[in-house]
Amino acid sequence: MIDRYLEQVAECINAMASFVRADIEGRQQSDLEEIALQAHTAESKADDLRREIQIFLFGRALFPESRGDVLGLLEAVDRVPNQADNVIGMILRQGISMPVEWATLWLNQVEAAQKCSLKLVEAVRTLFIDYRGAIDLSDQVNTLESQSDTAERNLISSIFNSEMPTAEKILLRDLVEASGSVADRAEDASDRVRIIAVKRQN
């Protein structure tokens, strides 16, 4: 069940990156809406599966302490696809669009957040296979989050150094911060992965 949950999380994150790529490429609105729907469906399925896992864990399996650890971790992980869905919503519903001159930087940042989040998914999966390996993967999530942070800072500086009206700059900054937040949340969840694994190394 956890594997299926993580698959949905990964699908939602990949859909966010595909959506941004498609937006930059200037694809048709219907294509964008289709990808947005994929992301939203994956995010909803992940939510449903998380609830099923909660019920399963309360019914049986695991020590109360471990139950708390796993439930807390899943809640932290769940915030990642939620944020990915929010990013898509900002572009699709609020009509915020990244100008061409920053398209590459923007895509780099989103891909960094995607890599970071997918590494988190790998770390969580490893926790349920061999928890010793999860610590190293959690460290890798931190490194990728730093890369996403750097890309985010560079992009925001570049936006604010331009001649664009301030209101637009603020909207773009919000969008960049929102996609950066995907990586931030992945890092928060990976911190929990590390704690869970380290605690069990006695």
Place this chain on the structure above:
Amino acid sequence: MWALAGGVFLGWALGANDAANVFGTAVAARVIRFTTAALVASMAIVAGAYFEGAAGIETLAAVSTDSLEAAVLATICAAIAVTAMTLAKLPVSTSQAVVGAIIGTGLVAGQADWSGLPKILTCWVATPIAALLISCCVYALLRMLLNRVGMSILTRDNLLWMALIVAGAYGAYALGANNVANVTGVFYGTGPFDSTSQLALIGGISMALGALTFGRRVMMTVGADLVRLDAFAALVAVLSEAITVHMFAEIGVPVSTSQALVGGVLGVGIMRGVRGIDRTVLGRIALGWVLTPFCSGALSAAATLLLAK
């Protein structure tokens, strides 16, 4: 048979209290259900008492008098001392209370046999130290084993759950084997009681009844109020306590499971590099260790004097 009532009562109280040292942490942490713990503990206590309780019974019989009245008095005084120390919230050892009471009665009656005492005192001092050292070794060994084998956190939990049940059963077996002497040991060779297995069985059953009927509250207190351990630490502490207590059962000296557990927990603390161990708690434990045999001895001596008049 009525003469055994004091011993049976003491056994009941001992079972209720000391089963908590074996399963308390796991039950309080809701890792194991009380019913499961109590059933496993009571069966293992009876088995331990019946199969390996004889040596301790013979040791206690060696320091006690051969009068049935003195034996009854000693068990009642020990039970009162244990109850008083428990009410004062001081950690108490039934083994120390019983030996103190036997010595007190024997001193007044002029029948005290000191030959077995050095062995008993040495074992009392050695109990927490041995448990601490065993705990460090068990900790290092289990950590190495667990960290060497790759497994998911779910498998690790299942493994620890089974290990806690096995270690708890072993701890209860050791408790029965070691502590049954406290309950019925003083009656050996007095009046109609000349069979160690008969006394071991009666003592074991009374301890098992204590664990079954009154164990829950004490388990919750030990697990939730005194020490809160994670599953791995609880396993190490209980296993080291069990090994220590079983070792002394083989030697034939009843020792305190509480002291063995404290040693086990301290061992885990040392292995985890815990600094600043609460000296107040340690002071109270030390006070309990010293006060228990003296209070119980003084009480039984006074009672013997009073009855002699």
